[in-house]
Amino acid sequence: MSIYLDNAATSFPKPESVYKDVSDTLRKYGSSPGRGGHKMSLQTERIIFETRERIASFFNIPSSSNVIFTFNVTMGINLALKGFLKAGDHVITSSMEHNAVMRPLKRLENPPLPPFTKGGGGGISKTVVQCSSEGFLNPKDIEKEIKPDTKLIVITHASNVVGTILPIREVGEIAKKKGIAFLVDAAQSAGLLPIDVQRDNIDMLGCTGHKSLFGPQGTGFLYIKDGLDVKPLIEGGTGSNSESDEMPDFFPDKYQAGTLNTPGIAGLGAGIEFIQDExxxxxxxxxxxxxxxxxxxxxxxxxxxxxxxxxxxxxxxxxxxxxxxxxxxxxxxxxxxxxxxxxxxxxxxxxxxxxxxxxxxxxxxxxxxxxxxxxxxxxxxxxxxxxxxxx
Ligand SMILES: Cc1ncc(COP(=O)(O)O)c(C=O)c1O
Missing domain, CATH: 3.90.1150.10 (Aspartate Aminotransferase, domain 1)
Structure with missing residues (x-):
């Protein structure tokens, strides 16, 4: 029998309830959520709401509206970095990051993206804090790199190469003390290690659904704390404020243009429910x-x-x-x-x-x-x- 030891890429197999909920959503009520007033649309809307609520309770997120569904953590991190950072901002990160963090940061450094191109001039700057050869991060090394223009600290919670756990709670305390936003890439830890965005002082939390949360591929989310100025990554239909050319300015619609992955989100909800039950x-x-x-x-x-x-x-x-x-x-x-x-x-x-x-x-x-x-x-x-x- 085959032995699957690649769960850090995608978990396999999934709990039976995940297969069932994906299948039920596709077969029984797979209509477009939040777009029509009919009963199937209301059912899919309810599925999305329930998963959002489940995510909020699992990560102690104060309001479930602040959970933005994405197609993976890469998309969530891109939204966080490109929506939040502006020309001239300084970012601190670690030497253990995945390309989901390093590549968008590189893009923001040079050449600049809009809004940097228009009158902004220049991109961001970044400092990569060196971790030990075992992958450990010393929080004091992060603190030493903080400058007056440091706007964000972004680190992974656990390395996808050696599994080393990074000290997010300590880094979160430093970020809070210095008034700097803190973004965590929880791709390898969500569903395995306890994460509490309030206790850990996390301002933005990116998770992918298809690893230890047991969801299907094509699922993930970004939590954005109230009060952070984050611009949307994509614009389009939301089923709300449709008379306007502008995106709505309220959570979560501001960030969620286009039809959501309802079957996937149903499966993600079942995956998190499985973790809560076990x-x-x-x-x-x-x-x-x-x-x-x-x-x-x-x-x-x-x-x-x-x-x-x-x-x-x-x-x-x-x-x-x-x-x-x-x-x-x-x-x-x-x-x-x-x-x-x-x-x-x-x-x-x-x-x-x-x-x-x-x-x-x-x-x-x-x-x-x-x-x-x-x-x-x-x-x-x-x-x-x-x-x-x-x-
Ligand atoms: C630490 C880390 N960050 C980001 C990602 C990207 O995940 P996804 O491809 O689901 O966006 C992964 C997945 O390999 C990861 O391990």
Whole structure:
């Protein structure tokens, strides 16, 4: 049987309730939400409202209207960065970021985008704070880089390369103390680690739906705190204020042009409900147990090098390794072809993180368990890696 160890890319399989709710939405009430007054439209509107409310309660977001549905976290981060930053603003980020953060920042630096092109001149500037070779971020290093024009701090909550957990609570406190906005990329942590936007002083929280929240691909959201001046990323129909050429100026319509992914959002709601029913701790404990098994098994194999912290409590369920003298692409290929084990190799869309841990440009082999993996899967992985390392 195939063994899927690529949950950090997309979780698979999903809880049964997710498949059911996606299917029911498509089959039974899949009309356009918020666009017609008829009963099917009201039903889809209700599904969207319920998922929005569920997200708000799960992340302690004060008002569910401030949850903007996006198609993934990349879109949410683009909205946050391009909508919030202006010419001349300074941004602080870490050296463990995914390209979902680094590429929009690069675009905003040079060449500038509108509104920078029109009379604004110049782009933003950024400081990338260096993390340790295990991926740890020292919050004091962020504080040291704050300047009078620093407008935003943006960091990932957990690395998608080595799983290292970054100290968002401490960074959130610094941001609050200095009056700087704080954006968190929770792609790898939402659904695994507790996140409370009020306790953690998060002004904008970007999440993708298809990883540990168990939703389908094509789902995600951005939370934007009240009072932040964030311009929309896209304009179009919202089903509200239709007489005007301008986007409505109220949440969430201001940011949500175009028909939403209702079947996906229904599935995302079912995914979060599953987590609430199981309990975040139970899910985290199981993934931690399996991750510990992987680390213990791999670290005893001659020629295998593990990256990141050796303490599983300091990471999410992501393990990166290499085998001495072997290209990670070749190892991933053998795992796939010979052992039917699915991993992810290369740079994982995070070249800076690989520079930080010393594996640029070849990258690593990454294995990431999910809630539905078993100890038997891990035994097979360890045996396969042992064989490959010996060959
Ligand atoms: C830390 C991090 N940020 C952003 C992303 C981008 O996620 P998506 O492709 O769902 O937008 C990922 C997914 O690989 C990730 O791990």
């Amino acid at each position: 309990g975040l701790k139970k899910i985290r404990d199981k993934e931690l147990h399996l991750t510990t098994e992987i680390m213990n098994g791999l670290k005893n194999i001659k020629g295998v090098k593990l990256y990141g912290s050796l303490n599983p409590l300091e990471r999410v369920a992501v393990v990166s390794f290499n085998i001495e003298g072997k290209d990670p692409a070749e190892v991933g290929n053998i795992l796939n072809e010979k052992y039917d084990i699915m991993s992810r190799v290369g740079l994982h869309c995070a070249p800076n993180a690989h520079r930080t841990i010393g594996t640029f440009p070849v990258g690593t082999v990454r294995v990431s368990v999910g809630y539905f993996n078993t100890e038997g899967d891990i035994d097979k992985l360890i045996k396969a890696v042992r064989d490959i390392a010996k060959a």
